[in-house]
Each structure stands twice: as structure tokens, then as C-alpha cells.
Amino acid sequence: MSDVRVIIKRDSEREERVVATGTTAAALFEGERSVVAARVGGELKDLAYAVVDADEVEPVAIDSPDGLDILRHSTAHVMAQAVQELFPEARLGIGPPVRNGFYYDFDVDQPFHPDDLGRIEKRMQQIQKQGQRFSRRVVTDSEAREELADEPYKLELIGLKGAAAESAEGADAEVGSGELTIYDNLDPSSGEVCWKDLCRGPHLPTTRMIPAFRLMRTAAAYWRGSERNPQLQRIYGTAWPSRDELKAHLAFLAEAEKRDHRKLGSELDLFSIPEELGSGLAVFHPKGGVIRRVMEDYSRRRHEEADYEFVNTPHITKAHLFETSGHLPHYADSMFPPIQFEGQDYYLKAMNCPLHNLIFRARGRSYRELPLRLFEFGTVYRYEKSGVVHGLTRTRGFTQDDAHIYCTKEQMPDELDTLLTFVLNLLRDYGLSEFYLELSTRGDSDKFIGEPQEWAEATEALRRAAGKQGLELVMDPGGAAYYGPKISVQAKDAIGRTWQMSTIQVDFQQPKRFALEYTAADGSRQTPVMLHRALFGSIERFFAVLLEHYAGVFPPWLAPVQAVGIPIGDPHVSYLGEFAAEAKGRGLRMEVDASADRMQKKIRNAQKQKIPFMVIAGDDDVAQGAVSFRYRDGSQKNGIPRDQALDEIADAVARRVQV
Template sequence: MSENITLTVNGEPREVEQGTTGTDLFGGDKAVLVMRIDGELRDLFREIPDGASVEPVTAQDPEGLAVLRHSAAHVLAQAVQQINPSAKLGIGPPVTDGFYYDFDVAEAFTPDDLKKLEKAMQRIVNEGQTFNRRVITDAEGLEELAHEPYKCELIGLKGNAANAAEGAEAEVGGGELTIYDNVRRDGTVAWGDLCRGPHVPSTKVLGNAFKLMRSAAAYWRGSEKNPQLQRIYGTAWPTKDELKAYLERLAEAEKRDHRKLGAELDLFSFPENIGPGLPVFHPKGGIIKREMEDYVRRRHIEEGFSYVGTPHIAKEDLFYTSGHLPYYADGMFPPLDVDGQNYRLKAMNCPMHNEIFRSRGRSYRELPLRFFEFGTVYRDEKSGVLSGLTRVRMITQDDSHSYVTPEQAPGEIKHLLDFILGLLRDFGMNDFYLELSTRDVDGDKKDKFIGTDEQWDIATKVLSDVALESGLELVPDPGGAAFYGPKISVQARDAIGRTWQMSTIQYDFNQPARFGLEYQAADGSRQQPVMVHSAKFGSIERFLGVLVEHYAGAFPAWLAPVQVLAVPVAEEYYDYLQDVAMKLREAGVRVEVDMSDDRFPKKIRNASKSKAPFILIAGEEDRDNGAVSFRFRDGSQKNGVPVADAIAEITRVITERQNTDPTAG
């Protein structure tokens, strides 16, 4: 007779037979993929120990969705080795929105290969194979997987998976070594892989809600010294509808890609002769950039900041004083030898602002003292991570540093957060949450941080309190702080729901001490200020790239490089529209007249592609009546508008700085 054991299931005590598995508890609910036992994910087929706390995990849980995707990666690897038995296995972890698996194959995968693999995966899914877990010793693993050199290498790295490769933890972990076999309904083993698990109960769970997206080259363990493998990326979702919605989001994101639109709208480019990650802004892109700069310069002055300017290069010693060398050496360009002295392109503005602060004595009466500049900094980003304007090597920051007393710090941080949120709203971004980045006390990054526990505790509490008072969602980011202090990051969602890290506020107790910054307090003593870093756009380049995608290139009228495009019905109306354009320019409106040799229908098509907020059309009737016709972005039209009324309407929309599309309809 079986003995009973006591479990806590979903917070409620329950008595069950010894040997009870997750399948016994949750098998009736097909949505449950794995279970969480005392905080650890486990397969449903595993027995539950006495006294355990057990919770079901579904694909609606991020951990459950990751398990679903990891199982899809295993099905992909099985399909690859079915079709190409000589393929050698690398790693196959879940990643954001999907999964990948690396393979050593003689020839790169083609799009046709991916279609064949999808069909093979669907056959495996339809078979309803189950996952069986086997615990093995290192010696057994090396013998069984002798034909898989990369798996054997991972076994040798067991216990130090963090140094193995991204995703290696999913393969070997740091505890028991396990192999998961895919088992057919007749009990025969179809395929197996080294993996720590867990997995979904059956391949049937994957249904038809997966897709292989693309393939690319990837170095084993991320090192160029290692063999180059072929990586297949895929995606998997709980339902076919969710997969369809994801693919539709991807298609919309592709249409909005700022690199594509930047070329189509003649905004910016990355000339090969200048170098990767170094953009040049064309006249139209320059207009948007100037509008952004003019706006944020004015707003900083309104918020009590003083505009300063600093060089692009400085002696290397400056960055040792600030602490960025060696903590940030990998992000900086190598030194330049100038007359036997090492100089560096600046990767941050704060050390130079500190020099401005200490250029003379300071009094508590001056605090908060706020410095701001458009400081272009240079980051030695690796070529593989460069991505249009959103990841560049030349970063123009609307960078500010506030020097405050410790008592003033909470108020200054609230002031900065309100400033930032107002700025984002002015540019049409209204959906955001906050992320609080703190130090990693126990992890492998703990040596990255400097300062005492007390300093970190005070700084973190100040930022946390202000963030919570804002009423916005606050997400923790342990280990994500700068080496000198914690930070708040504003995460903004764009028009199609994607999240972008935008502005930051950082509390710095380190640099004031390193630079010996002081102010005279009310009692005559010398005190050290707190330094608060903040970048409102983050960087102008990145923010501009985000705005291109947020608006899909159809900027609001106040920000559009060409606010009015005038299109004559025929050549005889050129002079009339030129006169209208002159009046618009006198009113401060950016206007162009299409005087090309194209026929009128083509001019209208080109005008639509230009994404100009206002298209003005004039023919004989308009000219005779001193009027124009409006054509809007949605294709609607308003005819016979007197020129004076048209100019008033256009200038009103521009002046009101509306960020929706007020010109439609």
C-alpha cells in the first residue's frame, strides 16, 4: 500500500500518494507544460518529493513559453539530423520571440532547406513524441556522444556553463548531466540530445504554431577563433493565431525599418569610406536633427540647465581619474599618441563636466548646478552589433549632469524624470515603463561595481522611491547598473508595441569623490555633492531612428523635413504655386514645389511616397479663385481652399505641434 505525502499545490496543502508526478496533478489541463517545484522548473513526468511546493506553468508564463521554444529547438535539431545525418550539433536555446540551433554542416542552409526542415518538424510534431530524461555520468556522456564533438566540449565545461557560450546553460547546466530522448508512441527512441531540460509533455504541444525564420553564420561559443557554424533561427508560439500576429508584427516592423525608410526619404546614410556605425545626415535628416536639438536645448534652458561645451578628445589620465579606465576600456577606442602623451576619444561627457565644476569654488547656494551639452561621444561598438542609427559608434547625447546636495537628490531626480516624460510625450511617445538597474551583489558581475554597501543602498533607495512615486510600472534589472551607481531607464513602447530603451537617470557617488568635487555648505564646511547623470533622448541618433519607425516615416507636421509639397496639375501653374510657396516660406513653413517633367499622376504618387503632411494641388480653377486643393496622407482631399486659409491651417497645425496625424481627412 502506497504511503501518502503532503504537498503545497498552488498555495494550498494537498495529500497525495507517494510517487505522484506532475502529470498526475495537472495532466487534465492541456495548457500546463511543466511544473515549478520549490521554484525550479521540472518536467511533468517527474515524481514530486514530499513537502514540496508545486505550481503549474503554462505558455502564458514567460518560463513556460521559453520551455515551449526550447522544445521546438530540439525538434528542429532532430529534423536536421533526419535529413542530414552528418550534421553536428551545437547549442539550441530559447531566445526572445523564438529559438535557434547551431549546426556544423558542409554547406550553408538555403531558404528551400528551411522549408524542407519545417515539413520534417511538422511530421515529428504530429507523431506526438514524448521527452524522456536520462541522468548520465560525464564518462557515459563522452562515450555516448563521441560522434558529437561540440557536445563533448560542453560536458568538459559542465559546472562553468556561463563561460561556455550563450545558451550553454540550457544544454549542461551546473548539476546533473542529462540526455533527453524523443520517444515514439511505440516506445522506440527517435533521437536524443544533451540537455538539462525541462521539456513539454509531447511534441504535439507545438501544433502548427512554429516557423523557421532564417539562417546565419555563427562562431562556436561566440569566438572568431572557433569553427564557424550555421545557425537556424525559428519562432514558436502557444497558438497559430499568436504566430500569425507575430509574423504580422514583423512585417509591419520591416515596413517601418528606419534603415530602409532613411534611404527612401533621403534622411541619412552610412558611407563605406567613412566607416561602419558612423552616419551622415542628409539635408532632410539634418532638418529633423536640428528640430530635435533646438527643442531640447530650449527645454533644458527652461528647466534651469546651463549650456556648456567640451572637446571630443582628452588625455587618457582624465578617464583614469573618472574610473572609466579600466572599467569601461572595452567600450572606448584605443589611445592616440599625441607628442608622447596618450589621448582618448571621449566615450562620455561627465569627466569634462566635472572639470568645469571644479574650475572654481562652489557654494551650496549654487546647487542644484546643472550642466548640459550636445556632446558627441565615440564608442568602440563591435561591427556585429551595429544596427543603423539605433547602434552606432558616434553618439550625440543631450547629456546633463546635476550637482546637488544629498538632500536635494530626490527632488532633482523627480525633476529630471518629469522632464524626460514630458519630452517623450512631446515627441508622440506616450506608453512607457521604468527599469531600475542595480548592482549584482552575488553574481559573476559583482567585481564590476565600486563603492560601499551603504552608498549603493542610499542611491538605490532614492531612485526606487522616485520611480514608485511616478505611478509607472517599475521593472527590476539586477546587475544592469553602471559601475559607479544605479540608474533608472525609461522604456518606451512605439506605435506597434515594441519597447525601446530611451532616457536614463543615474545616481553617481563615485566621480565627485574621485575628482575631489566640493562645495561650501551653509555652516562653512566643505561637502561632497551628489552627481546625477541624465540623457533625455539617450542619443539623438538612436532617438531619431526610433521616431522614424514609430511614425513609419510619416512625421507630424512640426517635425517633417518637408511640411508642404506643392504639385501643379500642369506646367502652366508652376508660377502660381511658386507664389503660394513663397508665402508659406515667409510664414516659416518648409515647402517644396514639384517642377519635374513627370506627368501629374506620377507626381501625385511620388508626393504620397514622400510622406509630406500636406500636399497642395493647383489647377486652373484653383488659380482663378486664388485657392489650392489639399490632399492628405490617407488619400482624402479638400478642394478650393483660399490660399490665406490654407496657410493659416498649415501654420496652426505646425505651431500646435500635434503628434498624431492631424492632416488626415
């Protein structure tokens, strides 16, 4: 047998090794228990892959991003095998890895019951302990169709092989654009096929290498994500490299569930999404309205200080406006269907920028007016699919804190620098402090308009502005809007989740499409640069993020009720009423609980409502002209003179600190 030379790559190190023909990747990394696959020439391979001369081979550890995907996709196969053993009528959809887990879709006679998950998980544990071997084999189109004749959805994927599969939801994990392969789950003792699935792979060597998993929930899902297709049953699960990591993830999920803004919104009486209005359309209750107003008022004040000018635009417009901007050809699927009126199509506004262009164009503009910063709390409407609508974080009607800045090319670098600094500082004022930036650039798709040199100039301007912030910059190739590149501010919340917040985009295209001009210093007519900026993204989504970030325990300046008076007895109600009147006179939000409940129940109620200050008064307090404080953490301070107590509440509000 002849020898082959391979290169073993580990980070920046390269090791040349001579091995016998037929040596597998598993043999190259023998003894390295964390290695579950190999990357050969940039392509992921099973450890059973036999290396050939000149291969460059990298180990893939189970705790790496690719390793986690392989672990989770392998676990999805084990789950599908267990389901078909327990429910023989189940037909297979797709089962890709997703963030922190996996899912598999099934066509079954009846929806899965929660009790079914326990049965499926128990069978999965048995399969895992058997150590069944994942074995890859290449098949022809006709062979695949013959073997999977009872799997109609797999047959459809075979027909989608290639680019169509890569664009279908989850299908790329099944067939991709290369050769067709089937993975067999083989019995370790007899070598017989226990189960098989159409799959691109790679997979773990055996099921025994799945360290820890848990099935989470079921849901309905349309085949290939289209409402025109049959509705399947989806089972979600999670898998991790160790039991400790699984335990930590489940604890994280439990904490996230406690912070779910939908749950807190109901408990704290902040907002609701009535069925009568429709999915994705929220109403804010009085307490939620207070928080929203405070958020908006503070933002409005900061914008005024930064020389923004406030505008207002209607909720509906003729179709021609969005044709001019280019939105209609590119975003028609995300817009509600047109309304026929007076022989014309009208659309609910899905974005504010075209209307701001009309304001700029309403009269002649001089270079002396630039940069012109237009700002609006503009409500827009987008046709989100029912499967992605989620509380306040993904809605069909929402209000953007939308700004569009018109400036000269010479002003653009400084304006971007100032703009990004303004955005980050304002987010910090609301209590977010950990950020990174994402730069979305032009891709190869024909959706992108404009000349390459314009894109290069816009992208470089954003890159330079991002570099001045001293934050990590992550690239997002192909993720730009059709008209220009963008920077997204990604913020981490109190439990480490990342949320996309503000976006800043450089647009050379819309000013040209709308024929926007200003008179330059030399008297010539020039086209401005347009900068798009949404700071909150949407007020609804930002509200939800803050609600989860604080777990409903808002700092006093954002709390809907900043203080509640709790009388020890009925004779003390009027005394606290006077105190509350003084508090309101200083702009504070205070109520008095004059209900018939006992004092301890009133305290519990205030704690459940997460009110920052409980102001208690009894005979001694009245005699001394004082009050007592009970804080949210249960600590207490007694005998505080009334003026000092008011000062303490007002100071906490003014400084935007947590108590």
C-alpha cells in the same frame, strides 16, 4: 506503497494533497491540457518528475513565460533533429529559447540556403506529428563524453559545466551548474532513441504538444559569441501556443518590417551607413538632417527653459581621465583601442561624464550655483561587436543628449522628481505616450564601487522619484552601472514594442574620484551629488525609434518637407512659387514640384515621401487667390484662401499634431 504529502500552489492558493509514491507531476495536473511542466521548490521540472514528500508543486502553463521558453526550447530540439537527419555532417552548437522564439547553431560544410528552411520545417512537422517523447536521463561526465564523442562543441560545454557555462552565451540551457543530463527523443511505438542532445531541460512531454511553429531566417554566428571562435550557421524560429498566436506574431513581424528604420531611411532618403566609413557609422542626408536639427532645436529650447547650461567637449582625451573616472577598468572592452600620441595613450571619448566633471572642477563652486545643470550634444564612440551593430539603434559612433546635474544631497530628491517629470513630458512631446520605469540596482559582482549605505540611499531616492509618476516600476537587480543605480524609462511605440529611452543615475562615486567640491553656506567644503541623465539616449537611436513609431509618417513639425506645391499645369508653377515663398517666410518647409511629371505622378511621389500637405493649384485657384489641399490620407479640401491655407499648415506645425 507509502503515501507522500505534497502542496499544490496556484497563485496565492495552496492545496495539500496525499498521493501514492511515484506519482508524477503529470498525474497531479491530469486533464489540464495547458500545463506543460511543473515548478518544484522553485525549480522547473518535466511533467515526468516523480514527486516526493513535502514537495511544493506549481503548474507551468504553456502560455506563461516559463512555459513559452519550454515550448520554444523543445521546438529547437526538433529543429536540430531535423537538420541532422537532412544534413548528417552537421555538428551541434547550442539552441536556447530567446524572446519570441528560439535558435540553434550548427557547424555545416556549406551555409544554409533559404530553400533549406522549407525542407527542415517539413521534416519538423513530421517529427511533431509522430509524438516523439522527450525523455530525461542523468549521465556522468565520462558517459556524456562517450555518447557525444562526435559533437566537439558539446564536449566543450561539458568541460564548461558550472559557473563558466552560466557566463557563456546560451550554454546555461545546455549544462548549467547542476548534474549533467541528456534528453532522448523516443519513438512513441518502439521506444527507440530517434535523436539525443545534451540539455538541462525541462521539455514538453512529447513533440505533439508543439502547437505551431515557423522557421524564420538564417545567420552567421560565432561559437559562444566570440570572434576568436569558429563561425557557425544559426537558424532562427518561432513557436506559439496556438496557430492564431503564430499568425498574429507573423502579422506583427510583417508590420515591423514595413516600419524598419533602415528600409524607411533609404526610401525617404534620410540616412545611410556607407561601407567606406565602416559598420555602425552613419551619415545623415539633407532630409534626415532636417529632422535631426528640429529634434535637437526643440530639445535645446526646452532645456534652456529648464535652466540647463550648454557645454562642449572634445572627442578624444588622455587615458588618465577614464582611469580616474573608473570607466577604463570597467568598460575597456567597449572602447576603441588607444591611439599612441606623444608617448601617451589617447582614447576616443566613450562617455561625456568625466569631461563634464572637469568643467565643474575648473573653478571654485558655491552652494548658490547648485543645482548646476550641464548639457551637451556630445558625440561618443564605442566598440560594438559587428554582430550586434544594427542600423541606427546600435552604432559605433553616436551623439548623446547628455546632462549632468550637480546638486547637494538635500536638493537631490526634488531634483530627481523634477528631472523625471521633465524627461517624461519631453518624450510625450515627441509623440510617445505609454511608459513604464525600470530600476536597476546593485548586484553581488565586485564591479560595483562605493559603500552599501550610499547605494541604499541613492536607490531609495530613485524609488521615491519613480513612485511619484504613477507608472509601473519594474526591478532590475544587478543591472546598475558600476558607480550607481539608475532608472530607465521604457516606452512603447505604435505597435506595442518596448524601447529603452531615457536613463537617470545617481552617482556618489565620481564626484569623490574627481575631488569635486563646493563651498557650503557655513563655509565648509562639501562634495556634490552627481546625477547622470540621457534623455534620448542617443540621437541616432531616438531618430530610429521615432521613424519606426511613425512608420515614416512624421507629424508636420518633424517632417523634413511639410508641404509640396503641385501645379496642375506649367502656368501654375510661379503661383505656387509665390505661395512657397510666403510659407518659408513663416518658417515653414515647403517645396514646389516643377518637374515635367504629370500631376498624378507628382501626387504619388509626394505620398511616397509621406509629405503632410500637398498644395495644389489650377486656373480656378489662381483666379480666386486660393489653393487646394490634398492630405496624406487621400482626402481633399478645395478653394482655401492663401492666408487660411498658410495658417492651417503653421497651426498644425505649432501644435505638433498629426495630419
